[in-house]
Structure formats: C-alpha cells, structure tokens
Amino acid sequence: GGVQASSLLFQRLLRDVARSPIGFFERTPVGNLLNHFSKEMDTVDVEIPDKLQALLTYTFGLLEVCLAVMTATPLAIVAILPLMLLYAGFQSLYVATLCQLRRIESASYSSVCSHVAEMFQGSAVVRAFQAQDHFVAQSDALMDMNQRVSFPRLVADRWLAVNLELLGNGLVFVAAMCAVLSKAHLSAGLVGFSVSAALQVTQTLQWVVRSWTDLENSMLSVERVQDYAHTPKEAPWTLPACAARPPWPRGGQIExxxxxxxxxxxxxxxxxxxxxxxxxxxxxxxxxxxxxxxxSLAGGLLRLQEAAEGGVWIDGVPITQVGLHMLRSRITIIPQDPVLIPGSLRMNLDLLQEHSDDAIWAALETVQLKAFVASLPGQLQHECAEHGENLSVGQKQLLCLARALLRNTQILILDEAMAAVDPGTELQMQAALGHWFARCTVLLIAHRLRSVMGCGRVLVMDNGQVVESGSPAQLLGQQGLFYRLAQESGL
Known part of the structure; x- marks a missing residue:
C-alpha cells in the first residue's frame, strides 16, 4: 500500500510539472523542482513507512507500561490521566512549532539547490569573469541561512526532551507513592514490578512523541509534493472532438x-x-x-502561451480546437539554442524510433553531415554529451535541421536558428531550406537581415505589432524601419 501510494504521488507530481505551461518553468527555480523530486519524494518513499512502523511499536510499548503500572497500583490511574493531558499539550505545541520550522528549512534548502544548479550551469561564465569568490561567498551565505533555520529545530528537540523527562519522572514518582500508600495490599514483588515498569516510561514516551512528530513532519513532504497540483496547466493534450481531421494540415496555410x-x-x-x-x-x-x-508569435502558434485576444488558424482550423499533441506534432521548430540530450546520435535524431537507418543517413547527407558522423566512433550510436558539449554549435544546428527533415511536417519555424552559426553553416541551412523544404510553410525569425533576404515576404515587427510587410526589395525602397535595420547591420 505504501509503495502504491508513493508511486501514485510521484506520477501526479510528474504529470503536474510536465503539464505546466512554459511560464511556470521561467518563474520556478530549478532547485525547487530538484528538491521536490529528490528530497521530498525520498521522504515519502523511505521515511514515512519507517516512522509509521516506529510509532506503532512505541505506542504499544507505552500502553504496555501504563497497563502494567495501573494493574499493579490501581491508584496510579488518578495521576496518569493528568500526565497524559500534559503530554498531549507538549506534543501539540512541539509539532506545531516543528512543522513551521520544517517548512522554512525546506524553503532555504531549495534556495541552496537552486544556487548550486545555476552555478554549475553557468560555471564557464563564472570562470570567464573570475567571479568564483563572489559565488562561493553567496553559496556560503545560503548555507549559513539554512543552518540558522536548522538550529531552532535542535533547540525545540532539547525542549521536548527536558519536558518529557519531567513527565517520565513524574510517572515514576506517582507509581512509587501509590505503592507506598497501598503497601498493606501489595507484595514486594508487585511493587518492584510497578516501579520497574514506570522507569521504562521516560524513554518510551520520548520515542512515541518523537516518532509521532517525525511522522507528522514527514507528512509535510506529501503536502509539498502536491504543491503543483493547483498551478495553472496547459490545454488538454488531446480533444475528444478535434476540429482537425488527418492528414492535417494539408497545405500549411497560417492566419x-x-x-x-x-x-x-x-x-x-x-x-x-x-x-x-x-x-x-x-x-x-x-x-x-x-x-x-x-x-512570441512562434510561442502563440505552438500554444506555449495562450492568446489573450484574437486567434490563429491553420488551414482554416482554429488551433484552440486542436489538441496540443496534434498541433505540436504537426509543427517543427528549430530554436536558437539547439537541443540535444545525453544519448546516441540516432536517439537525438529519431527519439520515437519511427525511421530506418537509411532514412537517417539520407537526412544527414542532405545537411552535409554524413561524412562527419561516419568518422565518429560508433557512428549513429556515438554518445552525445550533456547539451551536446562534444559537438560544435554549427554541427548541433545541422543535426536539428536533419531532425526537422525526418519529421517532414508541413510547417517549419526557425527561431533565430542561424544567429549563432558561422557563415558556412548558414549557407548550408539556407540551401536545405530552399531545396528540401520547398513545399513547406516556413517562418524564419531572425535578427540578421541577411538570413531573410531570400524570403518571398518579410514582416517587420516593432513594439508587439507588424509595422511593415512586403518583399525585401519593397521594404528597402520604402526606407522605413526595415531600411534602418539594414543600414545598422551594414547591408
């Protein structure tokens, strides 16, 4: 049951995060996500079952001690009940305090995780600017803050231990007094048994309270795992009544x-x-x-962000009436930062294993990477490092272009895809666009005006609006914003 509940919580957490819109990841520190998927899930998987088992063990042990004392010295029941009320009061106060301290400690730990993750991701920039000392000092400050939050928790633990020790000693005193008052009716062996059992109550009581508190604190992890259950989610992945019917889109007209x-x-x-x-x-x-x-236009077309007004139509079908899976599977985008994940080249080119090796080699030949891949150890099975660090930026962009060729969608978006490549790679990409994507609808978003001079039409945007539209020659002749941008870029 515990494994099943933990698995269900993990699946819900993963689904809640995966179905969150792009803005969620822009606002949520990566350390928070790492903390939820690692520390909090480890607590749910390991600590909660252990704490529950310990609580049951020590609770039955405490009941055994109390029954032994009350059986041997029935008068002790008069004092045990008030002691139990005091115990409940100490426990409730301690649990309420510790829960808040645990929340603060978890939040400060997330800050530490975020800082470490961001520092690793930007380590090259940190070293380039020789800012290691600054980031080390910042890391030390975050760790100090985390430890300052942990110290009150230790103080609360000591406070509880002292008070429980007093309660346990009180129970021993009550058992001894009741034995003295009832000495006429009790044998020496029974009195010894009663006092001996009462001496065990201090340690047992401490463990009961500590197990209960640890369990309640661990339950905070269940609460934190469900933090993202109520955050905004993307539109449905599939729609039961989809307005688009395969094969869609046929032509790729966008409006x-x-x-x-x-x-x-x-x-x-x-x-x-x-x-x-x-x-x-x-x-x-x-x-x-x-x-x-x-x-933002590309994001709106892919519904990474929903339209605040108006809408977008593809082949006459409003994209709001199409499930996200169908919409995004019919559009290919090549971003400025090429995305490669750790794994083989083949997996990066054909993640779902929908194409044969011959088709992959043909795509690589089209983007003029066949000879390079053939020279690699393992060829298609060559392992890519994280973020493709063992490949150049140009090679990664050409691999993304080969992946677009394999997908063979009717609509292609290049979002600053040529901004970071050398002129030779840009010419290769332009040639592929002119020949192999001749029948595709292509939206080429660019800073470099040289990249769009071969387009049949150019839209010039300023302050969120389309201010000019026409062929490059027409826009240059108008001497408007496009003309000024061309002058600034040296064309």
Missing part, C-alpha cells in the same frame, strides 16, 4: 487574426493586433529589434 498575447496576466500585451496570412508553401521572414515580439 493570425487580431492576435494578442501577454506573458503573464498582470503584464501588458507583448503582442497586440497582429493580423497577417501566410500562404501554403510560402517562406516568410520575421524581423525586428529585441523585444519586438517575434518569438
């Missing part, structure tokens, strides 16, 4: 109608009043300054 989007409910619109149509098979570039709302 934004008065589209508006905000990143958080309390923030103003990041994109507002955007209306444009992308024809099937059209290559459209989207440019603008940083913060103009270019990537």
């Amino acid at each position: 934004f109608r008065d589209f508006g989007l905000r990143h958080w409910p309390e923030l103003p619109l990041a994109v507002r009043g955007v209306s444009f149509q992308v024809h099937a098979g059209e290559k459209v570039g989207i440019v603008g300054r940083t913060g103009a709302g270019k990537s």
Whole structure:
C-alpha cells in the first residue's frame, strides 16, 4: 500500500510539472523542482513507512507500561490521566512549532539547490569573469541561512526532551507513592514490578512523541509534493472532438487574426493586433529589434502561451480546437539554442524510433553531415554529451535541421536558428531550406537581415505589432524601419 501510494504521488507530481505551461518553468527555480523530486519524494518513499512502523511499536510499548503500572497500583490511574493531558499539550505545541520550522528549512534548502544548479550551469561564465569568490561567498551565505533555520529545530528537540523527562519522572514518582500508600495490599514483588515498569516510561514516551512528530513532519513532504497540483496547466493534450481531421494540415496555410498575447496576466500585451496570412508553401521572414515580439508569435502558434485576444488558424482550423499533441506534432521548430540530450546520435535524431537507418543517413547527407558522423566512433550510436558539449554549435544546428527533415511536417519555424552559426553553416541551412523544404510553410525569425533576404515576404515587427510587410526589395525602397535595420547591420 505504501509503495502504491508513493508511486501514485510521484506520477501526479510528474504529470503536474510536465503539464505546466512554459511560464511556470521561467518563474520556478530549478532547485525547487530538484528538491521536490529528490528530497521530498525520498521522504515519502523511505521515511514515512519507517516512522509509521516506529510509532506503532512505541505506542504499544507505552500502553504496555501504563497497563502494567495501573494493574499493579490501581491508584496510579488518578495521576496518569493528568500526565497524559500534559503530554498531549507538549506534543501539540512541539509539532506545531516543528512543522513551521520544517517548512522554512525546506524553503532555504531549495534556495541552496537552486544556487548550486545555476552555478554549475553557468560555471564557464563564472570562470570567464573570475567571479568564483563572489559565488562561493553567496553559496556560503545560503548555507549559513539554512543552518540558522536548522538550529531552532535542535533547540525545540532539547525542549521536548527536558519536558518529557519531567513527565517520565513524574510517572515514576506517582507509581512509587501509590505503592507506598497501598503497601498493606501489595507484595514486594508487585511493587518492584510497578516501579520497574514506570522507569521504562521516560524513554518510551520520548520515542512515541518523537516518532509521532517525525511522522507528522514527514507528512509535510506529501503536502509539498502536491504543491503543483493547483498551478495553472496547459490545454488538454488531446480533444475528444478535434476540429482537425488527418492528414492535417494539408497545405500549411497560417492566419493570425487580431492576435494578442501577454506573458503573464498582470503584464501588458507583448503582442497586440497582429493580423497577417501566410500562404501554403510560402517562406516568410520575421524581423525586428529585441523585444519586438517575434518569438512570441512562434510561442502563440505552438500554444506555449495562450492568446489573450484574437486567434490563429491553420488551414482554416482554429488551433484552440486542436489538441496540443496534434498541433505540436504537426509543427517543427528549430530554436536558437539547439537541443540535444545525453544519448546516441540516432536517439537525438529519431527519439520515437519511427525511421530506418537509411532514412537517417539520407537526412544527414542532405545537411552535409554524413561524412562527419561516419568518422565518429560508433557512428549513429556515438554518445552525445550533456547539451551536446562534444559537438560544435554549427554541427548541433545541422543535426536539428536533419531532425526537422525526418519529421517532414508541413510547417517549419526557425527561431533565430542561424544567429549563432558561422557563415558556412548558414549557407548550408539556407540551401536545405530552399531545396528540401520547398513545399513547406516556413517562418524564419531572425535578427540578421541577411538570413531573410531570400524570403518571398518579410514582416517587420516593432513594439508587439507588424509595422511593415512586403518583399525585401519593397521594404528597402520604402526606407522605413526595415531600411534602418539594414543600414545598422551594414547591408
């Protein structure tokens, strides 16, 4: 039963986190997630069953001692009941205090985990700026804060031990007094048995209270595991009555109608009043300054963030009437930071094992990586390091392009995909786009205007709105924002 309950709690936690929108991960420190999946789940898996078993063992031991004392010296019941009330009062006060201290300690521990995780992720930058001493001092300060929270818990433990010791000694005194008052009716052996049993009550009472308190504190982990149960979730993964019918989309026509989007409910619109149509098979570039709302359009198309106003239609079907699984499986996106996970190259290219080795080699040949992969030890089974650290940025982007070729979707989004690659890699990607994605609808989001000069149409965004639209030659002739951006980039 305990294993089943723990497994169910873990599955719910994983589902709650996995179904959270992208904004949840932007606001939630990674240390909090690590703490929930490691320390809190370990408490649920290991400590709660052990504490429950210990509580039952010591509780029955305490009942045995009390029954022995009351059987040998019935007068002791008059004093045992008030002592039990005092015991209950001490326990309730201690448990209430310790629960709050445990919450504070867990929060401070999450801060330590977040800082360590972020420091490891940015270790190259920390070393580059020689800021090791600053981060070590910050880590020490967080650890000191965590220890300052732990110290009151130890003080509370000592306070409980002293008071329980007094209660236990009181019970021994009561048993001895009752034996003296009833000496005319009791034998020496019975009196010895009563006092001997009473001497055991101190340790047993301490363990009962400590086991009960530890169990109640451990139950806080169950509460924390369910923290994310009530956070906002994404739209349903599948819909019973989906407006799109396979094969969808057939052409890949995209239409934004008065589209508006905000990143958080309390923030103003990041994109507002955007209306444009992308024809099937059209290559459209989207440019603008940083913060103009270019990537927000891609997020809205994938429903990473829901529209605040207006909507998006693909082949005449509103995307709000399509399940997220179907929508996202029909769109391929290549981000600025290529995503590779630890594992073989084959797994990174075909995670669901839907394609043959021949198809994978053909995709690699298309992006001119076949010779490179063939030279690697293990070839397709070559192990990628975490984040693909054993590959260059250009190679990782070309692998992502090969993955897009294998997916063969009708809509392709390149979100600053060429921003960090060298000119040679950019030419390879442009050639693949012009030839192998000729029938796809392509949205090319870019800072570098050179990347969009080959597009049939370019949208220029500023302050969350589309301010210019047309071919690159037309926009240069208008001498508007696109013209100024071209001058700034040296075109």
